[in-house]
Amino acid sequence: MFDIERTTLTEYLIAQRRLHPGATGEFNALILQVAQACKAISRAVAQGALAGVLGSLDSENVQGETQKKLDVLADRIFLRATHWGDDLAGMVSEENEAPIPLPADGSRGKYLLVFDPLDGSSNIDVNVAVGSIFSVLRAPTPGEDAQPEDFLQPGTRQVAAGYAIYGPSTMLVLTVGDGVAGFTFDPILGEFFLTHPEIGIPTTTREFAINAANSRFWEPPVRRYVDECLAGRSGPRESDFNMRWVASLVAETHRILMRGGVFLYPRDRKDPAKPGRLRLLYECNPIGMIVEQAGGRASTGERPVLDVEPTSLHQRIGFVFGSREEVERIERYHREPAPQPDSDLPLFHARSLFRQN
Ligand SMILES: O=P(O)(O)OC[C@H]1O[C@](O)(COP(=O)(O)O)[C@@H](O)[C@@H]1O
Ligand SMILES: [Mg+2]
Numbered sequence: 613m614f615d616i617e618r619t620t621l622t623e624y625l626i627a628q629r630r631l632h633p634g635a636t637g638e639f640n641a642l643i644l645q646v647a648q649a650c651k652a653i654s655r656a657v658a659q660g661a662l663a664g665v666l667g668s669l670d671s672e673n674v675q676g677e678t679q680k681k682l683d684v685l686a687d688r689i690f691l692r693a694t695h696w697g698d699d700l701a702g703m704v705s706e707e708n709e710a711p712i713p714l715p716a717d718g719s720r721g722k723y724l725l726v727f728d729p730l731d732g733s734s735n736i737d738v739n740v741a742v743g744s745i746f747s748v749l750r751a752p753t754p755g756e757d758a759q760p761e762d763f764l765q766p767g768t769r770q771v772a773a774g775y776a777i778y779g780p781s782t783m784l785v786l787t788v789g790d791g792v793a794g795f796t797f798d799p800i801l802g803e804f805f806l807t808h809p810e811i812g813i814p815t816t817t818r819e820f821a822i823n824a825a826n827s828r829f830w831e832p833p834v835r836r837y838v839d840e841c842l843a844g845r846s847g848p849r850e851s852d853f854n855m856r857w858v859a860s861l862v863a864e865t866h867r868i869l870m871r872g873g874v875f876l877y878p879r880d881r882k883d884p885a886k887p888g889r890l891r892l893l894y895e896c897n898p899i900g901m902i903v904e905q906a907g908g909r910a911s912t913g914e915r916p917v918l919d920v921e922p923t924s925l926h927q928r929i930g931f932v933f934g935s936r937e938e939v940e941r942i943e944r945y946h947r948e949p950a951p952q953p954d955s956d957l958p959l960f961h962a963r964s965l966f967r968q969n
């Protein structure tokens with residue numbers, strides 16, 4: 613049922629701006645440009661094969677990953693929607709090794725935009741939810757072209773963060789540092805409407821998400837945590853757990869925001885050159901800010917992810933987030949000495965699913 617009283621994204625941003633008397637409107641303009649990009653990507657995703665956007669390209673991105681057609685299209689859409697605004701001093705995307713040059717004859721603003729234009733790419737061709745993630749930082753030298761090192765700011769310095777999820781409905785979830793709000797896209801009106809005004813993550817949960825195919829590379833604290841969950845009611849947790857894995861960070865985040873849960877893509881021993889799978893600047897930091905603003909906890913597994921001082925634009929890191937009690941438990945397991953193999957924990961039993969080799 614259409615409700616004429618519903619708050620639009622623009623109205624929400626104007627109301628937020630009133631809380632910041634010195635605000636010029638540049639920030640709101642930037643968020644609306646990002647929202648415009650998300651609408652266009654939503655359209656491309658929804659049209660799928662009809663628009664010829666499925667499948668892979670021959671190219672690889674800076675991470676050495678084969679690019680999907682939609683990775684590249686979404687990247688261009690983000691660029692087109694935002695680069696002419698006079699609110700930006702620089703942009704970094706997953707799909708580009710260096711910061712993206714802004715138009716030579718355009719003016720420079722006071723914000724930096726960092727984004728993953730299409731997250732969960734492996735899901736595109738199987739018609740499962742994908743998304744876009746973005747983070748807004750302040751430019752150290754407003755009015756001038758940002759240098760690569762300007763983007764290396766800890767997540768605590770983010771001004772705003774958000775994601776769009778292209779699922780059964782398209783939603784934009786946003787934090788400007790004052791809680792988390794969710795907006796649902798009405799494709800006929802072409803507008804995001806506020807439908808989830810104050811999103812909060814339940815403190816406790818009995819649902820976890822991890823790619824169990826990597827179990828042989830996990831470090832002992834992660835093995836211990838997962839094995840205790842799997843042991844269910846007869847194990848030390850004395851409770852049955854559910855497991856989920858969508859392989860789309862945005863979709864996992866959205867589920868956890870809506871009903872709680874814990875997500876782990878921990879540092880592991882799979883590839884010593886990659887301390888984790890997910891990228892700090894445009895995946896972990898924005899999702900981390902949203903999760904913390906929703907009352908959850910976002911961690912490297914050992915400490916708050918938002919405190920990490922980045923060292924490179926495409927840096928990877930272990931990421932654990934979700935319901936506060938579970939994340940704190942995982943951090944505690946990283947501090948405690950590993951249980952001995954003759955322990956009662958089912959993890960070390962000969963027939964354990966995830967037994968150590
Ligand atoms: O394929 P795996 O190992 O399950 O990894 C899934 C993870 O990779 C990602 O798809 C990485 O993001 P991109 O698709 O933007 O590269 C995450 O969304 C997801 O959590
Ligand atoms: Mg991603």
Ligand SMILES: [Mg+2]
Nearest residue numbers: 706728730731
């Ligand atoms: Mg991506």
